[in-house]
Amino acid sequence: MIIRKLFKFENAHIVRGCSTQRCSQNIHGHSYTIEVLLESNYLDNGQMVYDFGLMKLAIKELIDSFDHSITLWSGDDKGYLNSMKNYSNRWIQLPVSPSAEQFSRVIYLIVERILELTVMQNSERNVILNSIIVHETQTGYAQGFKQDAHSLLMGKIELKDILFSPQVVTEWSDCHLWTKILNKESLVNPSKV
Numbered sequence: 001m002i003i004r005k006l007f008k009f010e011n012a013h014i015v016r017g018c019s020t021q022r023c024s025q026n027i028h029g030h031s032y033t034i035e036v037l038l039e040s041n042y043l044d045n046g047q048m049v050y051d052f053g054l055m056k057l058a059i060k061e062l063i064d065s066f067d068h069s070i071t072l073w074s075g076d077d078k079g080y081l082n083s084m085k086n087y088s089n090r091w092i093q094l095p096v097s098p099s100a101e102q103f104s105r106v107i108y109l110i111v112e113r114i115l116e117l118t119v120m121q122n123s124e125r126n127v128i129l130n131s132i133i134v135h136e137t138q139t140g141y142a143q144g145f146k147q148d149a150h151s152l153l154m155g156k157i158e159l160k161d162i163l164f165s166p167q168v169v170t171e172w173s174d175c176h177l178w179t180k181i182l183n184k185e186s187l188v189n190p191s192k193v
């Protein structure tokens with residue numbers, strides 16, 4: 001069975017190299033909708049695949065990092081990167097360009113790692129991330145699966161190369177959240193949310 005949780009954020013970017021000049025040459029924003037699709041053949045004590053309330057913890061917090069942020073590609077012009085970081089406090093830097101396709105891969109890897117580290121408390125079993133769908137507009141989306149997220153053909157993404165600005169980090173409930181995730185520390189679910 002697959003369950004789906006929606007998240008929304010407003011985010012700015014430039015997509016270098018794309019065909020549409022408005023997108024490749026201008027900072028612009030989108031109202032993103034993110035679909036997180038979880039899958040299991042089992043149900044927990046509440047006869048659910050995974051309680052939606054539990055997805056409001058680290059998963060929501062990290063996805064919400066993108067809200068009112070600008071997303072930068074580390075391969076972009078250094079002058080552009082420095083000026084964005086100088087004049088905007090909420091930014092995220094990725095090792096890949098912030099297209100909807102790459103957003104789906106990046107968010108896949110983040111949520112996948114969170115699930116790997118999560119200590120389940122309510123008999124959830126074999127909960128896996130089916131895919132991430134990123135809606136950049138109301139008419140187009142990208143859907144990334146495990147093989148996409150880990151594909152070297154689409155550009156290697158290592159979690160350690162995803163950088164969150166100091167202001168983003170200070171707004172998390174635990175400012176060490178990303179460090180703990182990179183260090184593969186357990187994330188213990190609360191028994192109640």
Ligand SMILES: [Zn+2]
Pocket residue numbers: 013015023028029030136
């Ligand atoms: Zn765009």
